Amino acid sequence: MTPKSSTAKKNRVLPGFKLTLGFTLFYLGLIVLLPLAAVFGKTFELTWPEFWHTITMPQAMASYRLTFGASFCAALVNTFFGLIVAWVLVRYNFFGKKIVDALVDLPFALPTAVAGITLAMLYSHNGWIGQLLEPLGIQVANTRLGVFVALTFIGLPFIVRTVQPILEDLDPELEEAAASLGANRWQIFWRVILPMLTPALLTGFALAFARALGEYGSVIFIAGNIPMKTVITPLLIMGELDMFDYAKATALAVVMLVASFALLLTINILQWWTNRYNTNNLA
Amino acid sequence: MMMSAEPIQIVGEGKGQPSWLELVQRQVGSLRYGVVQIVVHDSQVTQIEKTERVRLNPAGPTKDGTMKTLFILLLATSLAATASAKEIKLLNVSYDATRELYTDYNAAFSKYWLAKTGDTVTVSQSHGGSGKQAQAVANGLEADVVTLALAYDVDAIARQAKFLPLDWQNRLPHNSTPYTSTIVFLVRKGNPKGIRDWDDVARSGVSVVTPNPKTSGGARWTYLAAWAYALEASQHDEAKAKAFVARLYKNVPVLDSGARGSTITFVQRGIGDVLLAWENEAHLALKEFGTNQFEIVTPSLSILAEPPVAVVDKNARRHGTTDAAKAYLDYLYSDEGQEIAGKNFYRPRSQAAAAKYGKNFAPLKLVTLDAEFGGWALAQRTHFAGGGTFDQIYHPQ
Numbered sequence: 079m080t081p082k083s084s085t086a087k088k089n090r091v092l093p094g095f096k097l098t099l100g101f102t103l104f105y106l107g108l109i110v111l112l113p114l115a116a117v118f119g120k121t122f123e124l125t126w127p128e129f130w131h132t133i134t135m136p137q138a139m140a141s142y143r144l145t146f147g148a149s150f151c152a153a154l155v156n157t158f159f160g161l162i163v164a165w166v167l168v169r170y171n172f173f174g175k176k177i178v179d180a181l182v183d184l185p186f187a188l189p190t191a192v193a194g195i196t197l198a199m200l201y202s203h204n205g206w207i208g209q210l211l212e213p214l215g216i217q218v219a220n221t222r223l224g225v226f227v228a229l230t231f232i233g234l235p236f237i238v239r240t241v242q243p244i245l246e247d248l249d250p251e252l253e254e255a256a257a258s259l260g261a262n263r264w265q266i267f268w269r270v271i272l273p274m275l276t277p278a279l280l281t282g283f284a285l286a287f288a289r290a291l292g293e294y295g296s297v298i299f300i301a302g303n304i305p306m307k308t309v310i311t312p313l314l315i316m317g318e319l320d321m322f323d324y325a326k327a328t329a330l331a332v333v334m335l336v337a338s339f340a341l342l343l344t345i346n347i348l349q350w351w352t353n354r355y356n357t358n359n360l361a
Numbered sequence: 362m363m364m365s366a367e368p369i370q371i372v373g374e375g376k377g378q379p380s381w382l383e384l385v386q387r388q389v390g391s392l393r394y395g396v397v398q399i400v401v402h403d404s405q406v407t408q409i410e411k412t413e414r415v416r417l418n419p420a421g422p423t424k425d426g427t428m429k430t431l432f433i434l435l436l437a438t439s440l441a442a443t444a445s446a447k448e449i450k451l452l453n454v455s456y457d458a459t460r461e462l463y464t465d466y467n468a469a470f471s472k473y474w475l476a477k478t479g480d481t482v483t484v485s486q487s488h489g490g491s492g493k494q495a496q497a498v499a500n501g502l503e504a505d506v507v508t509l510a511l512a513y514d515v516d517a518i519a520r521q522a523k524f525l526p527l528d529w530q531n532r533l534p535h536n537s538t539p540y541t542s543t544i545v546f547l548v549r550k551g552n553p554k555g556i557r558d559w560d561d562v563a564r565s566g567v568s569v570v571t572p573n574p575k576t577s578g579g580a581r582w583t584y585l586a587a588w589a590y591a592l593e594a595s596q597h598d599e600a601k602a603k604a605f606v607a608r609l610y611k612n613v614p615v616l617d618s619g620a621r622g623s624t625i626t627f628v629q630r631g632i633g634d635v636l637l638a639w640e641n642e643a644h645l646a647l648k649e650f651g652t653n654q655f656e657i658v659t660p661s662l663s664i665l666a667e668p669p670v671a672v673v674d675k676n677a678r679r680h681g682t683t684d685a686a687k688a689y690l691d692y693l694y695s696d697e698g699q700e701i702a703g704k705n706f707y708r709p710r711s712q713a714a715a716a717k718y719g720k721n722f723a724p725l726k727l728v729t730l731d732a733e734f735g736g737w738a739l740a741q742r743t744h745f746a747g748g749g750t751f752d753q754i755y756h757p758q
Binding site: 132135136137198199202203204205219220298299302303304305306307313316317318319320321322323326 | 490492493495496517521573575576577613614615616617618622629630631632741745746747748752754755756
């Protein structure tokens with residue numbers, strides 16, 4: 079939520095714009111665009127009907143639904159609970175706060191396979207959580223719910239870590255002013271605090287969502303990987319690779335790429351829009 | 362860490378005095394760990410400094426606080442002295458189920474090679490899904506030899522990366538497969554579901570664990586074994602075979618991506634009534650977890666799985682390890698190699714070892730892939746490629 083200074087745009091005080099821009103473009107080109115171009119290049123080995131057939135196979139369609147659906151739900155749930163976690167960590171002091179704070183980062187640091195194996199153990203029918211859910215008729219391991227659980231696990235830190243600094247920097251005077259003008263607690267949260275957090279929440283959501291789309295390691299252990307039901311797109315890609323069908327694998331990857339890019343762009347535009355709305359309001 | 366530095370002065374390059382290059386070479390040669398520095402004055406090498414390090418804790422960090430020389434040219438950090446005997450390093454890239462086999466075999470081969478040639482061989486192993494391993498080699502993993510789950514994967518290395526000739530399979534006896542295996546059933550103690558043969562596995566109410574044929578070589582053998590059984594039972598009626606295999610896969614709640622993953626799902630997570638497993642994997646599970654938890658059921662018919670071995674010519678040539686790599690594979694066919702294969706629950710090719718370990722291998726009818734399915738390329742196209750019979754199980758067309 080950096081307020082945009084209008085003077086910085088007109089006359090640049092900082093030197094080196096061209097140099098740094100050149101470096102940025104070169105770096106992005108080398109690290110991001112080149113590999114992506116290679117993916118597209120490989121896909122062009124397929125003819126258009128082949129490409130279309132590959133990306134619209136029933137197996138592929140089912141996997142998109144699962145991958146995008148579960149990632150979206152997981153990011154949404156994380157946005158809600160991540161906000162609460164960040165809120166608690168910023169606004170209250172309690173014993174062991176530092177430890178809780180450090181715990182939040184654990185899903186970042188843990189190798190995803192470890193996360194997957196651990197979750198699969200917990201949620202399988204004889205695991206700690208699984209055996210409690212089994213009598214209720216809820217099966218998590220080897221179902222779509224399992225995919226959602228794994229993606230929620232890996233996504234949490236993204237929300238907390240993007241919202242936390244914004245919450246910390248929030249000016250208490252604004253809340254005090256609202257209170258003095260007669261707003262109740264709910265109104266203060268809903269009308270004052272939340273609008274200021276929205277851009278950060280959107281960023282966090284986008285990060286968690288993007289991360290979940292590409293997640294492989296943790297999901298395959300808990301998903302069950304049944305075609306048409308619990309196969310995520312990255313696994314489908316691995317399957318094609320395992321049969322040395324690079325072109326088809328990259329075709330699926332291209333779909334993921336284009337869809338992710340479109341979604342992230344939408345979220346960025348949305349974020350820019352809310353941000354502008356915000357600063358206008360504050361001014 | 363202890364250090365001892367000894368400067369060696371060079372006064373001019375007079376007669377009888379070895380040139381500085383030779384001196385440096387000698388210093389490097391006499392060093393196990395450390396730094397050799399040369400000091401230059403007026404374009405002349407005037408001094409060579411050798412700092413030898415004695416590592417007390419091999420994992421500990423190394424830090425050199427004594428570098429004060431101004432004009433330093435860091436010449437060489439020698440990690441190992443050049444010994445008189447050669448030290449050969451081989452990388453064996455293999456699939457999931459061979460971890461234990463090659464751990465045993467590598468030790469035996471190193472001993473044999475040391476006795477024969479005086480050279481020490483260190484063999485590193487890499488394991489993973491067969492297809493993934495083949496890709497890694499094709500993409501530049503420096504394997505000297507590959508020992509994969511199916512010939513199709515080695516074919517891919519030959520075809521795509523051209524690291525070895527296309528007729529690689531003719532270079533060693535028995536289609537380059539020194540040992541064979543097959544697919545059997547692992548069931549829980551007492552066989553509560555009464556599983557005797559493939560028909561029972563495809564019965565409704567039986568939960569079956571097997572990896573995904575798209576990502577696992579072992580699972581492809583399993584799929585084809587089931588198919589072969591159904592063909593035999595239905596007097597070669599393809600439609601019936603397809604329906605049978607479809608019924609079987611409807612019983613599978615988890616399709617792990619590799620053979621080891623499935624074993625873990627079945628054994629440790631307690632999922633499923635029967636695991637369709639490599640024969641050696643099933644025996645290993647028994648050995649590891651005891652016969653009081655699991656039993657092996659051998660079906661009436663299964664497939665003769667031939668996991669092939671091959672030297673990756675191009676890599677071995679570049680590493681200068683061609684001889685050792687060849688010997689490494691040849692020795693698999695020797696009495697000792699066959700013995701180790703048998704001990705690790707692979708079916709040995711040699712009569713002697715087969716007789717010795719015969720009690721582990723229940724007799725059953727084994728069909729070969731070539732006879733039943735016309736080779737890997739065809740089987741791959743018909744069954745596992747996009748829209749093949751495996752895809753049709755989950756999405757009937």
